[in-house]
Amino acid sequence: MAIDEATALRLADQAVDQAGGSRYVYNNPRHPFARNAVRTFEIEGYRVVVRFGEISSPAIVEVEGWVFEIQEHGLVMLFGPSFR
Numbered sequence: 001m002a003i004d005e006a007t008a009l010r011l012a013d014q015a016v017d018q019a020g021g022s023r024y025v026y027n028n029p030r031h032p033f034a035r036n037a038v039r040t041f042e043i044e045g046y047r048v049v050v051r052f053g054e055i056s057s058p059a060i061v062e063v064e065g066w067v068f069e070i071q072e073h074g075l076v077m078l079f080g081p082s083f084r
Contacts, residue, residue, distance in 0.1 A: 016061055018039075022071065022072060025050060029053045064081065
């Protein structure tokens with residue numbers, strides 16, 4: 001089931017808060033093979049994945065095809081799902 005940008009943003013924000021908040025995720029990059037580099041949450045029946053940043057890539061959160069970059073002061077949409 002497709003969700004709109006506002007719903008995806010709300011779910012992504014909740015997952016980032018559960019992972020420690022945007023400042024924590026943004027300021028604590030992980031090694032690419034670290035076991036704690038990815039956190040997965042189920043919120044309102046949707047799978048939401050928080051990926052901590054690395055030296056060469058930003059921290060992101062994904063929900064139903066929507067991808068948001070996690071910055072120190074909040075989330076910025078990178079792209080949405082492609083509907084075919």
